[in-house]
Amino acid sequence: MVRYKKNEDSLVSTINITPFTDVILVLLIIFMISAPGLYQASFKIQLPGTNSGGNRSDYTVTIAAEKSGQMYWNGEPIDDQQLAERLAGLKDPASSRILINADSDLAHGKVVRLVDRVRQSGATSVYVGTVPENQR
Numbered sequence: 672m673v674r675y676k677k678n679e680d681s682l683v684s685t686i687n688i689t690p691f692t693d694v695i696l697v698l699l700i701i702f703m704i705s706a707p708g709l710y711q712a713s714f715k716i717q718l719p720g721t722n723s724g725g726n727r728s729d730y731t732v733t734i735a736a737e738k739s740g741q742m743y744w745n746g747e748p749i750d751d752q753q754l755a756e757r758l759a760g761l762k763d764p765a766s767s768r769i770l771i772n773a774d775s776d777l778a779h780g781k782v783v784r785l786v787d788r789v790r791q792s793g794a795t796s797v798y799v800g801t802v803p804e805n806q807r
Contacts, residue, residue, distance in 0.1 A: 729768065730768045730769065730770040730798070731761075731767040731768045731769060732744065732745060732757075732761070732767060732768075732769045732770070733745055733746075733769075733770045733771075733772060733800075734754070734769065734770070734771050734772070734785070734789070735771075735772040735773075736771070736772070736773045736774060736777055736781070736782070736785060737774050737777070738774040738776045738777050740777075740781070742754060742785075744757055754788070755788070758788065758789060758792035758794075759792065761792060761793070761794070764792050764793030764794045765793055765794070765795055766796075767794050767796065768796045768798070769789055769794050769796065769797050769798065770798045770799075770800055771785060771786060771789065771797065771798065771799050771800065772799075772800035773785065773799065773800070782799075786799070
């Protein structure tokens, strides 16, 4: 049986979880910071480069289009019919901010048709994603 003394040589039988908690919180912060980058890296999209443009992240919907024609709605693969259904299902298309990330090798006509389909749904704030030329 363990006996406890009241002096400096007393045995401490508790576990200090503070260092463990610190490590877990640091890992959580690292994952929270790196997750958006991993998310974007999972798409096979090479955005066109520009020398101007802003950096915004408050979009209602992000539509991505790969060179192969595969489309994504907020990261979820969709086809043409599902795109039409989701555009029709927007609660308030006039106030929706829609970002289109189209691969730079995707035919210009397909990008224009995609932008036109989004605008026909009633959305007026349609943006095309780019990256700074020096980051390509």
